[in-house]
Amino acid sequence: MQNLTALSLKTTDGTLYVLDQTLLPQQQQWRACRSVAQLVGMIKQLQLRGAPAIGIGACLLLALRAEQGVSRQQLQQDAEILRAARPTAVNLMNNIDSMLHALATPDYATAAVACAEALFAEDVALCQQMAAHGAALVQPDEQLLTHCNTGGLATAGVGTALGVINLAHQQGKNIRLWVDETRPLLQGGRLTAWECQQLGIPYQLICDNMAAMLMARGQVDRLFVGADRIAANGDFANKVGTYSLAVLAQYHQVPFYVVAPHTTVDLNCPDGSVIPIEQRDASEVRGVCGAFVQTTFHQIIWAPQDAPVFNPAFDVTPASLVTGWVLDTGVYSQQDIASGVLQQLV
Structure with a gap:
């Protein structure tokens, strides 16, 4: 996966990092996230929050794990665990559905990475479009x-x-x-x-x-x-x-x-x-x-x-x-x- 950077999320050399929002504004601390249980904890504790960011963070972790050779079956189970992390934020559910579709393809690891990168890029574009409409x-x-x-x-x-x-x-x-x-x-x-x-x-x-x-x-x-x-x-x-x-x-x-x-x-x-x-x-x-x-x-x-x-x-x-x-x-x-x-x- 390519290195991606947002204000609260980034991927660097195959690892997902989350800016711990519970420490802001006094501290800016990036925490490495390598497991599904760890990301669920971060979401529930609001270290990672915001409906779009939660959904994208979940997909980035799934894609990185797919790239690391985790089995399709395990990733599908991981996806359902992540889906339940925040019940109100529908972006999370929608993004997980997209990832499950990618995981169902023959070359699921490549498809999962492409899907996560596309969702990241899509959110950047959607934000720009909302800003333009609203600022007017x-x-x-x-x-x-x-x-x-x-x-x-x-x-x-x-x-x-x-x-x-x-x-x-x-x-x-x-x-x-x-x-x-x-x-x-x-x-x-x-x-x-x-x-x-x-x-x-x-x-x-x-x-x-x-x-x-x-x-x-x-x-x-x-x-x-x-x-x-x-x-x-x-x-x-x-x-x-x-x-x-x-x-x-x-x-x-x-x-x-x-x-x-x-x-x-x-x-x-x-x-x-x-x-x-x-x-x-x-x-x-x-x-x-x-x-x-x-x-x-x-x-x-x-x-x-x-x-x-x-x-x-x-x-x-x-x-x-x-x-x-x-x-x-x-x-x-x-x-x-x-x-x-x-x-x-x-």
Whole structure:
């Protein structure tokens, strides 16, 4: 396999490396990943995260193992184990299906490598296309708001929603960005803020519960968020807290856009009610695990040790609250979605 490099993933001399996102922004540490169990652990611990990046990372590992002579049967079993690592991110399922098709061919190792490399290149291209479509919506001097992390850390390319925002910035539109911290794991505060600093995007970090006040003051002109799965009717799952923003945006008449590649559309889900929602560990809500203090990792707990916790990783935003769907193929309105345009794209 050729050496490939993205912000959170790279292959070098036959080995997959993952940038450990749990250590950002204080440390940038690449971890070698050589086994399926190791990658599953990285995905579950959010060392590797973002729907496109998860799917591509899984395929790169399968391809490297195929190149190393692992049997077809073992690789097929590995693929199913990886498929189950994150239940909400449909990109992972779609990419695994592509790899299983490659593994069914006579020269499965060559086919697997070609498939993984093609999926990597495809995501880079899809991100560029989404950025172009979305940036065209942004007007000069606008104040934008985003949630969670949707940049290069979450994809093989420039990102989804943050890719749009970055291109608008590069076009000299003098934007400013509000970055939700994104409770409970602070992907906005830790990751999006870090990416904005790397890219030179003017931003301010806010707590999630400050967005309503900003909208009421007229300090948000447009919202861009990502998606882990889009149902056939346009409902979509994204990091928990997205639904709240959509409700606030509609009340304050602020345009609300979801940005995702067409590979995130799941026609097997007729609507958002059947999208599986991952439940995560209670410790993430009871406090902060892995806070970096000087050179030591600590666990900071502010709730009672046995406090009952509800901790869904995602929520579902109904299509009725969405101004537009920014895909790699274009920008679609509610009327477009109602007419069945998503069924024509997948």
